[in-house]
Amino acid sequence: MVAVAVGLGALALTLAWPIPLVLSRAAWPAHSPAVALALWQAIAVAGGLSMIGCLLVFGASPAGSLLGAWHALVPALFTGPIPPQFGVVHLAALTLAAGLAVHLALNLALTAVRAERERRRQHQLVSLLGDPMPGQPHTRVLAHPAPLAYCVPGIRTATVLTDGLIDALSPDELAAVIAHERAHLDQLHHLVLLAFRAWHSALPWFPIANRAERSVILLAEMLADDRARRAAGDEALRGALLVVGGGGPGGYGDDTVIADADMLTARLDRLDVVPAASSSPAVPRALVLGASALLLIVPLAAYTAVLADHPAG
Amino acid sequence: MASLGDLERSVMEVLWSGDAALSANELRDALAMRDGESGRTVATTTVLTVLSRLERKGFVSRTREHRPHRYQALLSREEHTAELMHEVLDRSSDRDAALARFVGTVSDGEAATLRRLLDELVRR
Structure with missing residues (x-):
């Protein structure tokens, strides 16, 4: 069992550092953003499973299996002495595994609740302050000079545009923005x-988490950009990105907010490098999706292998 | 019958268009006048429901000194919109997870770099 724990630990370390670093610097995700997005999710889930699994399996190793440890320890929690084969390190590993799992789950729930509350507030404000846009369902226009477009996702959706945006963009560019936001939704x-x-x-001290989040945001923008290019063409999207990214003629007024330059240039550069309908992806889609599936199968197989008492072990 | 959301908009438009605080009955009459041709009439109780929803959302203030209570828009439409824009552009919060902006923003000083990059791209 200790060997399984070591294997999971090695997988967790690989997924926590070298692989995300290489992936975030690779060029191919710009060519196949959907596949890269799937791979990022597999890395995150597999990384979490193997990290928690490593601690769990090591902590349970004196009992020979996960279920064995459960049966040995859970009654002892309430009634009496902890079986002597469990040392302090084993108990610490089990506590850490449970703590990490609860911490990640609570953070996900908290973030989801906050986002939902914000969305409800946005819907309230936007439906009172915005005018419906003729011919565009679920689209509202705010009377404000700054060129801005965003969408409110969820069960009810809304695409929000400003007067300033509509004035600053040509009809094609506006169509590109709307297609982009629709794609997000x-x-x-x-x-x-x-x-x-x-x-x-949940892991603010973990440098890769920031890198992963930025990569995933950029990939989502690229996917939405692809939809905009198909709907309105490359030039329309480029024009819209330049106007909105530069603050446009109206500017953002008193709000000293500046466009995220790295992300904006990555999206603009991509227009020149990646053809709109890229029929031959830079890496074989099946290969990456297979690797993603394998990443998930390995920790799950390890869990299953040590779940119950093995006749040989 | 219009939905509560549509009524909320109509009530706010009436309140935003005048300066004076109005009672629920005056609002009902103003709404009937506005929508005169469509022949829609709204009951005073419905107007009161809508007003209490708007009060809860922070759009309307109520003067309780005399009966009937009088209602007034808390902020102008422009002020509300400016506040909303400020919230949407503020990156130092959880809003990034809730909304998706067409172009993301950063809050610290990259303005000069960005301007230069954009100028280069436009010239290209």
Whole structure:
């Protein structure tokens, strides 16, 4: 069992540092953002499972199996002495595993509740302050000079545009913005972003969490950009990005908020490098999806292997 | 019959269009006048329901000194919109997880770099 724990620990370390670093610097995700997004999710889930699994399996190792440890320790929690084969390190590992699992789950729940509360408030404000846009369902226009577009995801959805945006953009550019926001809503990007946001806030000291969150945000933007390019063309999207990213003629007024330059340039550069309908992805899709599936299967197989008492072990 | 959301908008538009605080009955009459051609009439109790919802959302204030209570818009439409924009642009909160902006923002000083990059891109 200790060997399984060591294996899971090695997998957790690989997924926590070298692999995300390489992936966040790779060029191919810009060509196949959907596949890269799937891989990031597999890395995050597999990383969490193997990290918790490593502690759990090591902590349970004196009993020979996870269920064996459960039967040995749970009655002892209430009634009496902890079986002597469990040392302090084993109990510490088990406590840490449970703590980590609860911490990650609570953070996800808290982030989801906060986001939902904010969305409800947004819907209230937007439906009172915004005018419906003729011919565009679920789209509201706010009377404000700053060129801004955003969407409110969830069960009820809204795409919000400002007067300033509509004045500053050509009809094609506006169509690109609306197609971009619709893609976020249709493809449920908020759920993926929420999970990575929660992971980042649960492990703020973990440098990779920040890198992972930024990569995932950028990939979601690229996916939405692809929809905008198909709907309105490359030039329309480029024009819209430049106007909104630069604050446009109206500017953001008193709000000293500046566009995220790295992300904006990555999206603009991609327009030149990646063709709109890239039919041949830079890496074989099946290979990456297979690797993602394998990443999830390995920790789950390890859990199953040590779940119950093995006749040989 | 219009939905409560539509009524909330109509009530706010009446309150935003005038300066004076209005009672629920005056609001009902103003709404009937506005929608005169469509022949829609709203009961005073419905107006009161809508007003209490708007009060809870922080859009309407109520003067309780005399009966009937009088209602007034707390902020102008422009002030509310400016406040909303401020919230949407504020990155130092959990709102990034809740909303998706067309172009993301950072709050610290990258303005000069960005301007230069954009100028280069436009010239290209």
